[in-house]
Amino acid sequence: MSLQTKLEVVCLELLKKTSTDLPPDVEQALEKAEKGERDPVARANLRAILENLRVARERGVPLCQDTGLPLFYFWMDPSLPLDPFEAARKAVKKATREGFLRPNTVHPLSRKNEGNNLGKEMPRVKVFRRRGEEVEVTVLLKGAGSENCSKLIMLAPEKGVEGIKELVVKAVAEAGGKPCPPIILGVGIGGNAELSMELANLSLLRPLPERHREPSLRRLEEELEKRINRLGLGPMGLGGKTTCLGVKVEYAHTHTASLPVSLSFLCWAARRASASLEVGG
């Protein structure tokens, strides 16, 4: 099997896994939330989510009817004889044909659907440089319910950290049950408009228990998480203390006159998975 074909296989397996299973950290957080809820409706919702997960995993069927849009992240040496874009495209086409992905991708104006989840700039692929013979791939599936709650706010810099906290909590409150809570929220701060959204998405790749390495950002994640859970939206927005399973923050330096803040929502079906390919192996 050629190296390129091996990469396509890795991408396809990741799509199958993300479509039908949740990462262990998300499952554990849902189990912990279920045990901690006193509200009977919240508890019942979390039980239904966990039962849904068990059945999907056992039968190898998608966790949710909306299998989202796939995002691929590659960390690899650009000198390797590999085309990650082509590997992702082929894998997406095959996963759609095999029923692991619903054909969600349409032209934005005509709404024409080619039925294979391919199209201009689709699937979304980001490639990051790194040295060595190991290629790391991560796939994230983002459903429309949560993606439609995304936000980019060019905050006035004088609003500062308190302004960021206020806008984040307000945005989650306004989203209500739309992103299918409990959510995981990615917050991208700084950079330019484009980078802040990329940072918000990248922060979602960090496993739930992993806090930001910098103490001030770690404290911000913890405070946002507490304030969001105090909103009382609960699972599916029907009340309870588990509105979010985690908040992840990432930042970049920015223009002195700017303070972009981006929010990227993941629903309870927080589908991500990673794998690596040893080029020499």
Ligand code: SF4
């Ligand atoms: S937001 Fe998530 S759980 Fe809700 S319908 Fe979309 S993919 Fe499914």
